[in-house]
Amino acid sequence: MRRVVQFSTGNVGVHSLPAIIGRPDLELVGVHAASPDKIGRDAADLCGLSEPTGIIATDDIDALIALKPDCVVYTAQGETRPMEVIEQMSKFLSAGINIVATSMVWLVTPRQADDWLRVPLQQACEAGNASLYVNGIDPGYSGDTEVHSALSLVTRARAITVQEIFDYANYDDYEFTGKQMGFGVSAEDDTPMLFLPGVLTTMWGGAVRNLAEQLGVQLDEVRQRIEPWYTDKRIECKMATVEPGQMAAVKFAVEGVRDEVPVITMEHITRLTADSAPGWPYPPDGRPGVHRVVVDGDPRVELNTHVSHPGLDVTEAGCLSTAARVVNAIDWVCRAPAGLIAVEDIPAAEIISGLMW
Known part of the structure; x- marks a missing residue:
């Protein structure tokens, strides 16, 4: 059972959050929210589920780190504020917490990323013996x-x-x-x-x-x-x-x-x-x-x-698939050697593990 924190509940996070809650091999232990109207609300309420989880959204990153999760699912929009996101991700990674993310799309191909982005995150991975994986449906x-x-x-x-x-x-x-x-x-x-x-x-x-x-x-x-x-x-x-x-x-x-x-x-x-x-x-x-x-x-x-879904527009279904690209990799990323991970590093069968229960 992997202990997981969901970071943001926007267009992608609103889909990764119920995916985490629903999987028997994952345990939601925390939720990050930046909007005042989301802070203090139950995770279920933030993603349209009826049964409360008891997990209350917070904007306190240190409190989330104190929960000692195995992994953070980082779906907050980051391309317009990259330095802030590097700082946030580095705090988790340095604390030994793995990250799977749909944000910072430059890192879908980490070996091609510029030094200003890649180096500090690589150093944070090494400091905490943690891993970072970024993917989605496109880029991805x-x-x-x-x-x-x-x-x-x-x-x-x-x-x-x-x-x-x-x-x-x-x-x-x-x-x-x-x-x-x-x-x-x-x-x-x-x-x-x-x-x-x-x-x-x-x-x-x-x-x-x-x-x-x-x-x-x-x-x-x-x-x-x-x-x-x-x-x-x-x-x-x-x-x-x-x-x-x-x-x-x-x-x-x-x-x-x-x-x-x-x-x-x-x-x-x-x-x-x-x-x-x-x-x-x-x-x-x-x-x-x-x-x-x-x-x-x-x-x-x-x-x-x-991609399609009976209750979602096709663009929302695409966001659901974007969430799947990283949620499905959580267990492998938690077992991976420290560092920045590309999709080609992950054995294909690992991505489908745990999808049927």
């Missing part, structure tokens, strides 16, 4: 597990395209995702944060370079491209209200280039409602979203991953 699954599966079916690969094609209309995250992607901005407004020079290559470039290294491919450059789409109609949805002339869809990618040709591409096509950007690709079979890998090789291979 689509650029590692899914693409590895596709590549295992070819005798030669000439080019690889990894895509997330999703309708974000019902994704309730305008303050972070919506603003970063620029939904609702016009062509005359300031460039959204995600599309500033170098930001995309920082977030997805590690996965491109990591895959190139695994393939033994020497890239000439890793570059980004962005194409916005502006609506001529008013769009009202949960994500945002978009007026005519404002952005309602965006296509962006990070490309690994060899001999002036992209050979590894990680692309996102994100729209608000199905009417946006009608000339761009859609998920197959009328689905609202897909994580797709296409290998131009011998033979050509295409894998399409769809």
Whole structure:
């Protein structure tokens, strides 16, 4: 039985929390919350469960460390406040507490991470003899597990395209995702944060370079491209209200280039409602979203991953899968040697252990 603390109950944490509570091999011992309206509430109340757990949310990190958990599930948004997150994670790691996280997506490929991020966390792991593992559905699954599966079916690969094609209309995250992607901005407004020079290559470039290294491919450059789409109609949805002339869809990618040709591409096509950007690709079979890998090789291979749930929108189902990517690794991470862990370090069978009871 692994003793676990859930850190945050936002878009991902609201799904990892009930997963922890429900698993017989995990014991929830603490919950961190930053919002005053969540502090002091029972964990069950924070994730929609009816039966109280007796675990009360707190913002006191030292009190959570004093519980001596085996692992922290860290799902708080961290990409806009990385130094604060490094400090928080380092406190747990230095205290000998392992972390599995969906935050700090640069660490999905830890060996590609910049020194300012990697070194202090590695030092904290060594100080506490603890481990840190970061993953999700994208960045994460689509650029590692899914693409590895596709590549295992070819005798030669000439080019690889990894895509997330999703309708974000019902994704309730305008303050972070919506603003970063620029939904609702016009062509005359300031460039959204995600599309500033170098930001995309920082977030997805590690996965491109990591895959190139695994393939033994020497890239000439890793570059980004962005194409916005502006609506001529008013769009009202949960994500945002978009007026005519404002952005309602965006296509962006990070490309690994060899001999002036992209050979590894990680692309996102994100729209608000199905009417946006009608000339761009859609998920197959009328689905609202897909994580797709296409290998131009011998033979050509295409894998399409769809997630769904009877009670959740497809974007929420994606958040549930993001939570699964780290919750399912808790036991192995707790047994792993100290340090920063990549998905390829974990035996595939370990991720499915404990999923049926």
